[in-house]
Amino acid sequence: MDVKNGLRSEMVLLMLCVESHHTGECVFYHRLCCATTMNRTPGILIAIPAYNEAGTIAAIIGRVRDSLPDYDLLVVNDGSSDATGQILETLDATVATHMCNLGYGRAVQTAIMYALECGYDALVTLDADGQHQPEQIESLLREFRKEGWDVLIGSRYVAARGYRGAPLGRRLGMQLFSVLVKLIIGRRVYDTSSGLKIIRRTVFEPLTHWHFVDFHAEAIVYLMRLGYRIGEFPVTVAERTQGRSMYTPINYFKYPLKTSMLVLLGIIEAALTRRRHRS
Amino acid sequence: MSLQGVLVLNLIALALLLWVLNLIRHGRLYVGYGVIFVIATLGTMLLVSVPKLQTVLTHVIGAVFPVSALTLLALCFIVLMLLYTLTQLTIVSNRLSKLVQELAIERARAAALRGDAEPRGLRNELSE
Numbered sequence: 001m002d003v004k005n006g007l008r009s010e011m012v013l014l015m016l017c018v019e020s021h022h023t024g025e026c027v028f029y030h031r032l033c034c035a036t037t038m039n040r041t042p043g044i045l046i047a048i049p050a051y052n053e054a055g056t057i058a059a060i061i062g063r064v065r066d067s068l069p070d071y072d073l074l075v076v077n078d079g080s081s082d083a084t085g086q087i088l089e090t091l092d093a094t095v096a097t098h099m100c101n102l103g104y105g106r107a108v109q110t111a112i113m114y115a116l117e118c119g120y121d122a123l124v125t126l127d128a129d130g131q132h133q134p135e136q137i138e139s140l141l142r143e144f145r146k147e148g149w150d151v152l153i154g155s156r157y158v159a160a161r162g163y164r165g166a167p168l169g170r171r172l173g174m175q176l177f178s179v180l181v182k183l184i185i186g187r188r189v190y191d192t193s194s195g196l197k198i199i200r201r202t203v204f205e206p207l208t209h210w211h212f213v214d215f216h217a218e219a220i221v222y223l224m225r226l227g228y229r230i231g232e233f234p235v236t237v238a239e240r241t242q243g244r245s246m247y248t249p250i251n252y253f254k255y256p257l258k259t260s261m262l263v264l265l266g267i268i269e270a271a272l273t274r275r276r277h278r279s
Numbered sequence: 280m281s282l283q284g285v286l287v288l289n290l291i292a293l294a295l296l297l298w299v300l301n302l303i304r305h306g307r308l309y310v311g312y313g314v315i316f317v318i319a320t321l322g323t324m325l326l327v328s329v330p331k332l333q334t335v336l337t338h339v340i341g342a343v344f345p346v347s348a349l350t351l352l353a354l355c356f357i358v359l360m361l362l363y364t365l366t367q368l369t370i371v372s373n374r375l376s377k378l379v380q381e382l383a384i385e386r387a388r389a390a391a392l393r394g395d396a397e398p399r400g401l402r403n404e405l406s407e
Contacts, residue, residue, distance in 0.1 A: 074387065096387035098379050110380045117384065211306045257314040265304045 043121030043201075044071050044141070047111035049104055050128035051078040054087055057128050061091050064126075064134040074114055075128075078107040105214045109207070116204040123204070126154075127195035136235045137196075143233045144198045150228040151203055151220075153189070154196030154235035169252040176256065177217035180263060185224045189232060192217040196235060203228055210269060211262075213255070218262035225270030280347075285327055291355055292324045295362075302366060309369045316362065327351070 046064055050057050057075070064073055073093045077085055079101035088095045096110055108125055115123040122144070126132040132154065144152045157174075170193070177192045193216045199207070206226060212219045224230055280288075299316045302308035308316075326333055337344070 076383070094387050094391050096383040098383050100379060102376050102379060106376055106380065110383055113380060114384045114387065118388070211310075213310065254311065254314070257318075258310045261303065261310055261314055261317065265300065269304055 044124065045074055045115045045120040046071050046124045047074045047076060048126055048128045049076045049078055049107035049111065050080065050084055051101060052080045052082045052084060053128040054083040056130040057084055058087055058091060060128055060130055060134070061093050065092060067135045068137060074111055076107040076110050078102060105212050108215050112199065112204050112207050116208065121201050123199045125195060125197050131237050132196045133236060133238065140198060140233050140235070147231060149231040150200045151223060151230045152198040153191055153194050153230065153232045155191035155194055155232040156235060156237040157190035158232050158234040173256055177259065181217055181220055184221055184267065189220055189230065191232060192220055213258050213262055216259060218259050218266050221263050222266035222270050225267055226273060280327065280330065288327045288351055289324055292320050295358065296320050306373060307369060308366050309372065312365045312369065
């Protein structure tokens with residue numbers, strides 16, 4: 001297909017997409033657009049938010065494909081300025097590209113919105129930096145199905161409480177928010193900042209309606225206050241070997257302040273939502 | 280500062296605090312800006328309520344007279360203008376983010392349909 005025809009067909013498809021959104025009647029197109037209903041393992045989408053992860057993204061996608069060949073895979077390229085975009089073009093994955101960098105929280109939200117629009121039953125998120133082991137997702141999914149969790153967090157602290165892989169500042173932050181969650185909810189969630197999560201469809205809508213920083217402690221408190229079940233499952237996490245962490249030194253000050261504020265507001269918002277639903 | 284001045288300023292600060300929190304809750308003020316406003320407001324309330332603290336701060340920064348109530352009221356006006364500007368900025372920023380997200384999703388769906396990055400489920404179905 002030449003470039004001109006390619007562009008024209010993309011325009012037609014986009015117009016069809018927009019039209020189907022407005023009329024709400026194009027079920028056939030919806031099925032064709034979103035492969036989920038035709039999937040061999042229906043309803044599970046694996047999503048990887050990626051920002052400047054050229055060094056690791058190919059290996060991660062390869063490992064996901066090897067260990068979970070039957071699941072659909074979405075990579076959210078969050079406006080990467082390195083070669084991540086070009087690498088993704090050569091790989092076997094659906095790519096949603098942000099035209100500019102919106103941040104980790106927005107990238108996860110894009111994955112949730114995609115999963116919601118395409119009718120997936122559950123969404124698995126994992127980081128693109130190679131710290132999470134895609135090979136462990138299958139056991140996570142078994143636990144998710146068995147216990148019927150609404151959100152299941154792959155936690156590095158359930159089995160090994162003394163995990164030392166993360167920098168001291170981040171470990172302190174995680175301890176702080178773990179204690180905060182315990183004080184508010186009455187149950188300890190050890191790894192509030194894990195990027196490895198399984199999210200059930202029922203939770204998609206609350207997560208897209210309200211705003212979160214990184215879907216960490218603030219999202220956990222908000223969802224638990226709304227009555228959703230959140231569990232943790234032990235996973236092992238490798239140390240980052242390439243690329244840069246999204247937590248810069250200034251984030252060690254900004255992140256706890258922003259998250260604490262959203263935790264507080266999340267409690268209020270959840271209470272108001274519950275009251276609205278009751279009335 | 281008189282007791283009346285302290286009460287008025289604290290009431291204004293409290294109203295500002297509640298307004299900021301409500302703006303964040305509705306997504307009309309970016310939480311990063313909100314944090315700065317909340318810290319600044321709480322700091323001002325503390326400074327206004329504890330006269331000794333005000334004297335110490337005046338001494339530390341090398342000023343001759345403590346800040347007057349009138350100056351603080353003028354600052355309140357500037358803060359309100361700033362808050363309004365940042366709220367508008369947040370609203371525009373949210374709209375842009377939403378647009379970028381929607382565009383990314385629609386393009387991903389179109390690519391999946393075209394077969395550029397054919398989801399495995401779709402490929403299996405078509406081959407059958």
